[in-house]
Amino acid sequence: MARMARIERTGGPDVIEIVDVDLPPPAAGEVCVRVTAIGVNFIDTYFRSGLYPLALPTGLGSECAGVVEALGEGVTALAVGDRVATYGPAQGAYATERNLAAASLFKLPDWLDDETAAAVMLKGCTAEFLAERCAKVQAGQTVLVHAAAGGVGQLLCGWLKALGATVIGTVGSEAKAEAARAAGADHVILHKSEDIAARVREITGGAGVPVVFDGVGGSTWEASLASAARRGLIVSYGNAGGPVEGVKLAILNQHGSLFVTRPKLYDYYVTPEEREAGVARLFEMVRSGAVKVEIGQRWRLDQAADVHRALEAGETVGATVLVP
16 A cells, blocks of 8 residues: 555645555556655646646656665566666656656666655756756856755756856845855845846846846746846746746847747656766766755655645745655
């Protein structure tokens, strides 16, 4: 008998239920994983709220680490007892056990513990593709990272510093400013009391930044536009501050012939080669210490609704994990 977090309707955190389920044996190409640590991501709230539609009922969460307990027919790349992790895309990570496609799993190196793996797989691969494959940030560039004390934000700060960039981060409090600096931000803007774009222009001598990483969305869109340099790129990858809607292309012209992209991980991690290369690069950055994984909160699986409330209230710092 497995326990899992499930929703039968979309809505607020109170729609999350913890239920017992009979887990069938793994099908062909699948393995059964005993989950040891679960990564929580802001995107999980989008699925729960209905912003990103899913067929209902559904489990929640895509990121977890664990141990292979059983093999389905045809699985040869993994063995019972292997320590593995996944970033998705299958939902259902908020569970004590789950059946997963073997192809979606990565073996964990001995030096990487389960909680860190669960905390870093999705956010770390997101940082990798945003910085290196999407924006192609170069040494010497100055870039802006919104929500720099968040899970992805902190990883981006460290990653960008390792690439040789100067990092400007936005945060909502002095405590988060310290977290952003510790992660690698060179300059920190307190968005509740400072004008983001004015400070960016001041820091850059009026030029603005060639790349903006905006995981907040609607509430930072205008600041992102006003902070970007001529022919700059805005990478809009999240909706924590509401979705960006009603964008008119002429506004990109008016702000200096800007580029905008709304990317997702799974369009950059399509082939086995892309996935393996991205995860290998992530492990390299974590092991070198360039990227530091801060687990700011640990909660029990049965506290999943409380975790979502804390996420949406902006009360978390760094990564959050659930423990089955």
